[in-house]
Amino acid sequence: MDRHRSLRMTLLLAAGAAGCSSAKSRDIAVVTLAEPQATADDAGAADDPAAPAPRPQRSAGWMQEADGTVHRASTVRCDATIAQRACAGTERSFQCRTDADCTQGPRGKCVSSFGQIGPYCGCEYACETDAECGPSEVCVCKGTGALREEHSVCAKALCAVDADCPGSTCGLSAYFNGCWEQVTLACRTKDDACQSDADCASDANPGVACVVPDIEGESARWECAGISCAIGRPLVVEGAPRAAPRAPRDDWRAPAAPTELDVASLPPEVRERAAAHYAAVAALEHASIASFARFSLQLLALGAPAALVGEAHRAALDELEHARLAYDIASRLAGRAIGPGPLLEAATAPVGAGVAEVVEALVEEGCVGETLGAAEGRELSRIAADPALAAALERIAADEERHAALSWRALSWMLAAFGEPARAAAERAFSRAAARFAVDPAPGLLAHEALGLLPAHALGALRREVLAEVVAPCRAALPGLSRDNAPAAPSSSPRGAST
Ligand SMILES: [Fe+2]
Ligand SMILES: [Fe+2]
Missing domain, CATH: 1.20.1260.10 (Ferritin, core subunit, four-helix bundle)
Incomplete structure (x- = not known):
């Protein structure tokens, strides 16, 4: 049964044509997701993997525990380099043309990027210390934990260092929901839904991590979350x-x-x-x-x-x-x-x-x-x-x-x-x-x-x-448009679908 016939006919009429048959299967390019970034050297791989969580008492700066959780023991100076290529002027759209146009944050640089709207020039801001960030923000160093950002960034913070979280730690959450990355610092508590990624792992949902999906007012909770962007x-x-x-x-x-x-x-x-x-x-x-x-x-x-x-x-x-x-x-x-x-x-x-x-x-x-x-x-x-x-x-x-x-x-x-x-x-x-x-x-x-x-x-x-x-x-x-790159139809229907 052609279960998409009604939708196809509606849209063909909207496009100004009707009576077309469905496309033939074709091969298309396959894209792959980027590999996760490596943990930063200075994130502090645990000295003693057997050390009990949640409150280690050692070292300084960003710390990574044996269970993969990352927290900030003390403030630290970050590398503020932005390695992305400068805006060339040949991109399709422009938020900026030169670094001088980037004045909304510290160390603004006008770089060339590629997004859903194609190549564009946009401002990126990197920080070296918390003092360069806004109120209730801290500077998260490039390469810390699961952070995907290509440079150090200012992030919303409900705590700045472990000392702000009595009996616990000030954890770093780098949550990528499939569309964008939300970077947050928040205290971990025993009432959180999870304590580490291991609490979220399952065969059915291997991409789920223990993160702070949202800050509601001035409170946040660590929860299991994965790709949710629809x-x-x-x-x-x-x-x-x-x-x-x-x-x-x-x-x-x-x-x-x-x-x-x-x-x-x-x-x-x-x-x-x-x-x-x-x-x-x-x-x-x-x-x-x-x-x-x-x-x-x-x-x-x-x-x-x-x-x-x-x-x-x-x-x-x-x-x-x-x-x-x-x-x-x-x-x-x-x-x-x-x-x-x-x-x-x-x-x-x-x-x-x-x-x-x-x-x-x-x-x-x-x-x-x-x-x-x-x-x-x-x-x-x-x-x-x-x-x-x-x-x-x-x-x-x-x-x-x-x-x-x-x-x-x-x-x-x-x-x-x-x-x-x-x-x-x-x-x-x-x-x-x-x-x-x-x-x-x-x-x-x-x-x-x-x-x-x-x-x-x-x-x-x-x-x-x-x-x-x-x-x-x-x-x-549509006149003038080709059928190139039409994707191949799957050999089987999705589970639960009618046929
Ligand atoms: Fe819509
Ligand atoms: Fe909608």
């Missing part, structure tokens, strides 16, 4: 998706769902991980409001038809409801109110209305991201056991399908209005997206089909299937 239309700033931190508030929850989530029957650990997943989903839906606000400004700047501008505004309101639904699910699972803190990037994100820039973001975030989001939402609503959860996921999937259709309509208009620059940008973006989804995502923090959480291998297979059977034929239906 697909959809992200707010991309300087090449990386941005989202608001969590805040303890209940005014961002949907008013009422048809039935109550049956959370009482779930083990506490499952509830906790599912709550963390849906809180991350909610934060990305919340960021999508800003993304559509920016998109509507870009459409106005490019002289788009009224219908497209109107649809972009309606889509922003849909995303607001998605955020409320997801915050409500997260709050019920957690047993406490969870909502968004300030999303500062909503005000500081550059609008950027160059044709190539807008087309590339439209293809990656809309034509690919929202199309995959619609298909994933349908699949998750089908497997979710709870009626309220299934209804929420179904509502989100229906909206995402409309958003995907808007993206294909907008791309069709931009190709007609701007010609070759738009066509070349679209080809580049489709190729990048195909490579990005060629491999399975890293494991999430929980695979639990009844709660609408697919395992990574099933998600990867579903995405490749949709890319081959929906995205590729829609792309080929």
